[in-house]
Amino acid sequence: MLVLITYDVQTSSPDGARRLRRVAKVCQNYGQRVQHSVFECIVDAAQLTKLKLELMELIDHEKDSLRIYRLGNKYRNKVEHIGAKPALDLEGTLIF
């Protein structure tokens, strides 16, 4: 299924900046960055649980927020892209 992950990490302290980098890194391991703090990941239920646990360990629950949108398997008609930086269709034909 396609899962959309967005986050807000408070970066006013150096500690926050480090959290931000780490959250981005974890998200990138599972999916592709479509906008600055928005990631699209194609994962199964087990992978999603793992990803969620990894992120929950990282963030500061007092200051940061994390939103996860499950778009299911039939996500193609639910997502539309307009403008620059079109995302890669990870389940389409991949030729570079």
Next chain:
Amino acid sequence: MRKLLNTLYVTQPDAYLSLDGDNIVLLKDQQALGRLPLHNLESIITFGYTGASPALMGYCAERNISITFLTASGRFLARVIGQSRGNVTLRKAQYRISDQERESALIARNFIIGKIYNHKWMLERMTRDYPLRVDVERFKSISHQLDEYLYEARSCENLETLRGLEGQAAWHYYQVFDDMILQQKESFTFHGRSRRPPRDHVNAMLSFAYILLTHDMAAALESVGLDAYVGFLHRDRPGRVSLALDMIEELRGIYADRFVLSLINRKEVTPNGFYQKENGAVLMTDETRKLFLKAWQAKKQEMITHPFLGEKIPWGLVPYVQALLLARYLRGDLDEYPPFLWK
């Protein structure tokens, strides 16, 4: 059933593949060309020479993502496999059988039966779908001939005889192969198989399709714990994936040949998409190859009902399922290896 994951094709010869976290990053002149998470991938096929980092190869080997390197023209160069893991007992059973003539023949004959059966039904299907465009009588007579070979193969326990039967059946099948090309006849004709190098458009595409199929098959065999290099019908030769070649016999016709025929008959490829080298080799242009790979990926996503399992699976998982069935036979869970019989 296992999920069919995607295949990444890298056709730019100057792209270098590297690993970053769980991502594969394609680099070109130190610039990232693309980046994607590896858990979405089943295999990676690259054309050209630049290469991949050992870290990436190690990562992929560990997670059963196969990497195959082909030359820019599509000839096989190398394949990355990791430490042999999986089931030792299963592999030992495979080696024991491959050393025994009769035991090997019992499996090999099912590959051949599958192949002849599938070829026969390709011909029958042509007479049914295009009775006015093909020479029905000729097709029928060859189909009957194939029936006889099928009958003979059924009780054959000798590898040499089997190879003979296979050769004869293939000869008959190729007699009418050209008749199955219904469109663009003037530029796509088939005068028999030629390989290393392929000498016409049709052979160029057939060779390429067989390479892709062999890659998928070898990867599937290794993912169920079998050794792709130890075959039953094909003799062992260093560097040859004999078992993968054995296993694709039954799929060549219905998977690869039909795919190539439909590309021609639906006019998706045109004669302009090929060029000839000085030595007579006919090759696809980059454009055509991309189109070919795109269609191949689409074919892999098409759903079918597996004739033996009765389960709905995408075409792309057929090699995997057949590898699984072979493993079950070697373990003694099945009385016979069930070939993929497709009507």
